[in-house]
Amino acid sequence: MTDLFTTDALSVLVVSFGVGIVVGLTGMGGGALMTPALIFLGINPAAAVANDLVAASVNKSVGAAVHWRTGTPNLRLAGLLMVGSVPFAFAGGFIVKAVGEQEAQTTFLTYAIGAALLFTAATYALRMYLQLRYTTSGNQVPAQEPAIRVVPTILIGAVGGLLVGITSVGSGSLIMVALLLLYPTLTAVRLVGTDLLQAVPLVLAAAVGHVFSEGVTWAVLIPLVLGGTPGTYLGSRLAAWVSQSVIRRGIVIVLTLTGLKMLGVPPGWVGIIGAAMLLLGPLAWGFVRQRRGLPAFDNNLAAWRLPDKTP
Template sequence: MSELISDQFFSILIAGLLVGIVVGLTGMGGGALMTPALIFLGVGHTTAIVTADLTAAAIYKSGGAITHWRQGSPNVRLAAYLIAGSVPMAFLGPWLINGLIDDPTDLENTLKMCIGFALLFAASTYALRLFINMRNVNSGTGEPDANPHIRLVPTVLVGMLGGLLVGVTSVGSGSVIMVALLMLYPGLPAVKLVGTDLMQAVPLVLAAALSNIAIHGLEWDLLIPLVIGSVPGTILGSRLAPRVAQSIIRRGIVIVLTMSGTALLFKAGFHPYGEDKDTLEAITVAVIGLVMLFLVPLVWGALRKQNGLPAFGAPTVAELERTPPRRKV
């Protein structure tokens, strides 16, 4: 037992707890937050962190999927087509990267580079998701349709892209696939959207986890504190959600993802200012965060006004996530 409680046990547990709370508050996938948090903590190799994060996600996403299944919210046919594309690619992705790169240092840097780009992609798709919801709510497009006609080829392709992304980086099951579903099926009610995404995410992250375990093994001293922290954190966050200002948290997530993605690109060897410019790179990340802190609300307010809504106020970000589109008269 003492071998499982490492010097970093409580650091990982606290990171899992904090990320779990944010996941519970917002419903956002944990991989986009947990993986970079553990990398910056320096608790292990990137391959071990990705594997542990995927395994933990398979555990806590299963509980959410079962809850939505009992409530009848998933669109089973839609989830099945997503799974048909995502599971094979999630299993293949780690083997593909491992087969192309032999050197452990090159593998570390490549994974960090991939995760960095995945985080920037996740930040942009998350912002796009809010924009699509705003357009649908305000224009009346996307009439509620719990059982839309399934667009087979695009849906399977979305699953394949999401599976490859998750298998390699552990990022994307809750952000990228969710946005793609919004664009393909704008009338799918929010509860169906979340339920379908959770249902397909369980076999997706499980396949990715098994593939990474087969290649890299599983470090229990990473997984155990991660699960111990993230599971109660998710439950706590879910209970706190109605009492917390969602707009501020969700805006903060976009900023954190962008800063984390940029920092990981620097850690992976992307040096636009030349070698040994760590201070300048750190300043760049901080400036990006500060600029976004002031710029994001202004841009969001301008987009709202262009769509006939007040720059600030109702409908809030949280209301945009759950309010059905208004019908045109």
């Protein structure tokens, strides 16, 4: 029990609180930020993935419960995603265990998480562009629900489940962007509600698999939950006051640089790439916005608006 009152545990608490704020502000998955943060704090990658998944299963359950009460999830779509994601997510921990001893697992997870972070950064950037494209296309909510495509939806769940099961990264990024591509007329609130609902059994299955193979570290797990829950609540309260576009562009930069570092790219090159993204990124994004007929540096609008009900 005394392990909960160490400097390391306090560091995890502070970092999880900060990541929780970002999750609450943007709705983006915390695994892409929390897992590498734990690794940089000196926690073994396998333990970082296992404990982050257990904590995420608690936090996502709270968010899913809110959306369930308001009726926003598409239940059939969420169910098909679960069919694909749950078994593959459960297998993730055993796949990592089968890699070999702790040193081999550490190397495997470091590279796997680094690659997943770069992929996640790319999907976040794509999500921003898709949102922009729908905004400039009229962003009118259709009256009918989108037609469900069974096989592609299950495949999305399977790929996302495998990625989350191995690295804890992807439940709030890969699956969300894939749903945007497959169901472009799904409203933003239903998209988030559906993703949160399917993410609960997905993350829970991944967590159970890792607990069986790796176990949990209470000195890591308890600060994760105690810091992440109030951080997410605070971020949700602040979301209306902060520019979503700026935060998401910043997260893309952070994920890219973190992924490059975990893949072993020399620090000098990481710094150069980071400076280029920081300086040239806003200019490139402004150019894309202008090509879509929007002001270069204005905040993004919501992806869809409700239809005008006035006669």
